Amino acid sequence: xxxxxxxxxxxxxxxxxxxxxxxxxxxxxxxxxxxxxxxxxxxxxxxxxxxxxxxxxxxxxxxxxxxxxxxxxxxxxxxxxxxxxxxxxxxxxxxxxxxxxxxxxxxxxxxxxxxxxxxxxxxxxxxxxxxxxxxxxxxxxxxxxxxxxxxxxxxxxxxxxxxxxxxxxxxxxxxxxxxxxxxxxxxxxxxxxxxxxxxxxxxxxxxxxxxxxxxxxxxxxxxxxxxxxxxxxxxxxxxxxxxxxxxxxxxxxxxxxxxxxxxxxxxxxxxxxxxxxxxxxxxxxxxxxxxxxxxxxxxxxxxxxxxxxxxxxxxxxxxx
Amino acid sequence: xxxxxxxxxxxxxxxxxxxxxxxxxxxxxxxxxxxxxxxxxxxxxxxxxxxxxxxxxxxxxxxxxxxxxxxxxxxxxxxxxxxxxxxxxxxxxxxxxxxxxxxxxxxxxxxxxxxxxxxxxxxxxxxxxxxxxxxxxxxxxxxxxxxxxxxxxxxxxxxxxxxxxxxxxxxxxxxxxxxxxxxxxxxxxxxxxxxxxxxxxxxxxxxxxxxxxxxxxxxxxxxxxxxxxxxxxxxxxxxxxxxxxxxxxxxxxxxxxxxxxxxxxxxxxxxxxxxxxxxxxxxxxxxxxxxxxxxxxxxxxxxxxxxxxxxxxxxxxxxx
Numbered sequence: 064x065x066x067x068x069x070x071x072x073x074x075x076x077x078x079x080x081x082x083x084x085x086x087x088x089x090x091x092x093x094x095x096x097x098x099x100x101x102x103x104x105x106x107x108x109x110x111x112x113x114x115x116x117x118x119x120x121x122x123x124x125x126x127x128x129x130x131x132x133x134x135x136x137x138x139x140x141x142x143x144x145x146x147x148x149x150x151x152x153x154x155x156x157x158x159x160x161x162x163x164x165x166x167x168x169x170x171x172x173x174x175x176x177x178x179x180x181x182x183x184x185x186x187x188x189x190x191x192x193x194x195x196x197x198x199x200x201x202x203x204x205x206x207x208x209x210x211x212x213x214x215x216x217x218x219x220x221x222x223x224x225x226x227x228x229x230x231x232x233x234x235x236x237x238x239x240x241x242x243x244x245x246x247x248x249x250x251x252x253x254x255x256x257x258x259x260x261x262x263x264x265x266x267x268x269x270x271x272x273x274x275x276x277x278x279x280x281x282x283x284x285x286x287x288x289x290x291x292x293x294x295x296x297x298x299x300x301x302x303x304x305x306x307x308x309x310x311x312x313x314x315x316x317x318x319x320x321x322x323x324x325x326x327x328x329x330x331x332x333x334x335x336x337x338x339x340x341x342x343x344x345x346x347x348x349x350x351x352x353x354x355x356x357x358x359x360x361x362x363x364x365x366x367x368x369x370x371x372x373x374x375x376x377x378x379x380x381x382x383x
Numbered sequence: 384x385x386x387x388x389x390x391x392x393x394x395x396x397x398x399x400x401x402x403x404x405x406x407x408x409x410x411x412x413x414x415x416x417x418x419x420x421x422x423x424x425x426x427x428x429x430x431x432x433x434x435x436x437x438x439x440x441x442x443x444x445x446x447x448x449x450x451x452x453x454x455x456x457x458x459x460x461x462x463x464x465x466x467x468x469x470x471x472x473x474x475x476x477x478x479x480x481x482x483x484x485x486x487x488x489x490x491x492x493x494x495x496x497x498x499x500x501x502x503x504x505x506x507x508x509x510x511x512x513x514x515x516x517x518x519x520x521x522x523x524x525x526x527x528x529x530x531x532x533x534x535x536x537x538x539x540x541x542x543x544x545x546x547x548x549x550x551x552x553x554x555x556x557x558x559x560x561x562x563x564x565x566x567x568x569x570x571x572x573x574x575x576x577x578x579x580x581x582x583x584x585x586x587x588x589x590x591x592x593x594x595x596x597x598x599x600x601x602x603x604x605x606x607x608x609x610x611x612x613x614x615x616x617x618x619x620x621x622x623x624x625x626x627x628x629x630x631x632x633x634x635x636x637x638x639x640x641x642x643x644x645x646x647x648x649x650x651x652x653x654x655x656x657x658x659x660x661x662x663x664x665x666x667x668x669x670x671x672x673x674x675x676x677x678x679x680x681x682x683x684x685x686x687x688x689x690x691x692x693x694x695x696x697x698x699x700x701x702x703x
Contacts, residue, residue, distance in 0.1 A: 066414045071494035071495075072491050072492065072493050072494055073494055073495065075491075086585070086586065087491055087585075088489045088490070088491075088585060089489050089490065089491060089583075090491045091413045091414065091415055091423065092413065092414030092415070093411045093412065093413050093414065093423070094386045094411065094412030094413065094414065095411055095412070103411065103413070103423065105489070169408045169409050169425070170408070170409065171392050171395075171407055171408075171409065171410045172392065173392050173393075174391035174392055174393055175391075175393065263409075265406070265407075265408060266406065
């Protein structure tokens with residue numbers, strides 16, 4: 064939500080000599096992406112985003128992220144496309160940080176996506192999963208069962224200060240998911256964090272997907288479960304079954320879900336809800352006074368978790 | 384240096400129904416302007432900046448600022464041009480704040496302007512003063528002698544915690560300027576805050592001037608004195624006479640300075656240095672712990688003030 068590392072016109076000009084992008088016409092820090100510093104760069108050749116990776120993104124993971132964006136763009140997904148320098152490299156350093164230049168994407172993130180936008184998202188999520196096929200670099204999901212157990216341990220002392228009984232509720236859910244979590248679903252590249260602020264629209268249609276810094280290999284249907292959590296609840300906590308149906312059916316029409324994926328959907332949705340409950344809880348109990356980023360309410364995801372615990376099957380999400 | 388007021392896609396769409404700007408293609412908060420929230424807006428008609436005025440800009444002054452931008456743009460200055468709605472109004476409200484849409488300006492602010500850029504600035508400063516002629520709305524300079532006296536009183540208790548003897552140095556300079564300050568110089572619209580971050584360049588030439596929220600009626604040559612302070616000192620405190628000569632001579636060639644203006648230049652430069660010393664000192668001694676904006680060092684302007692106190696005349700600034 065800010066620019067953490069300052070880049071001046073001279074440092075920019077020196078950096079850009081590695082590229083063939085022409086004269087700089089505009090350069091502005093933008094408020095996009097919680098994790099990194101982002102600048103909108105316009106040159107005589109076009110518009111780009113310059114990203115400086117701040118310390119929250121592990122430097123060892125950057126070749127995976129850059130390679131993935133290359134692969135997804137090559138396979139037709141509208142995502143930031145890394146610009147390679149004259150030496151062929153896309154990833155280099157600027158102002159002491161790892162940095163990349165990527166293509167600019169048109170579109171606006173919706174605050175409250177409508178049904179048509181949910182359907183468009185479903186199609187694009189399936190396209191993302193299809194475009195990810197054949198990408199050879201592996202990256203484990205650090206925020207699956209083991210990661211949740213670690214976060215639960217790290218937040219246990221503070222959980223009940225947020226809501227009495229929260230620590231026990233988390234432990235119970237972790238125990239249940241340990242028994243129920245499916246290990247045999249179709250795997251592939253997932254986005255892992257496909258919230259509305261990571262999707263651009265022009266009108267009702269997705270124009271681009273950004274922020275792949277939680278992307279990893281995992282069950283493809285888990286990505287759909289993340290989206291059902293992030294896109295299909297109203298601000299008052301109500302589950303919007305019309306949006307869920309539009310999202311899930313559009314996904315299923317483009318990439319038909321296997322019977323095991325359909326059966327697992329309620330459990331996957333529970334896991335996705337627990338994942339965001341835990342990461343938000345971690346940020347909440349570790350707030351820095353005066354920090355620039357206000358943490359999000361973890362209890363929003365307790366409400367969502369409770370809903371999924373009561374789901375009867377894929378039908379809850381609009382799939383027959 | 385941030386976006387203080389959040390505007391979502393729905394609020395934006397409702398706001399833009401008052402304009403004829405077409406479909407929204409992109410909308411990003413940008414890190415530009417310390418005082419306000421700014422968004423870069425792209426529509427099917429073009430690119431614009433949406434500004435929401437935060438509380439540091441007095442709402443009663445907004446018609447002056449908007450009218451001035453209209454007037455300057457009409458008279459050929461490359462500055463943000465207010466976009467008027469279907470009802471003819473440029474100033475309206477959004478998210479509880481006064482808001483305007485203005486034209487987008489190409490260019491990049493230089494961290495360390497070079498000699499050619501200083502010359503271009505001199506020409507554009509003269510053009511700004513010329514374009515301001517005939518603008519009928521008055522606005523007094525709240526940061527001239529009386530304002531400095533008020534700031535000196537408000538910072539007196541804290542001044543010596545920044546540097547021993549600073550309070551006395553300020554009082555001495557205020558007393559001297561009270562005797563020396565010229566009252567009869569050519570008046571007009573001044574920008575009042577024409578620092579490098581308020582000027583865009585493409586290559587060596589000014590492409591636009593922004594941030595007119597200190598604009599007012601005052602001695603035109605005082606604006607030149609502000610620029611000599613802001614553009615012609617190196618980071619180590621040294622006065623760069625080559626840059627000053629380029630700036631002052633380019634200004635003088637476009638708008639010849641009267642003999643009284645030349646004579647007054649050292650005193651005007653002292654006043655400008657004291658003005659930024661005092662406002663920076665005020666921000667320094669009134670820091671809010673954890674605030675998002677880091678205050679600038681006031682003592683940079685004590686060094687500049689000392690230089691101007693030793694000036695022998697307009698020749699110090701490159702004018703014969």
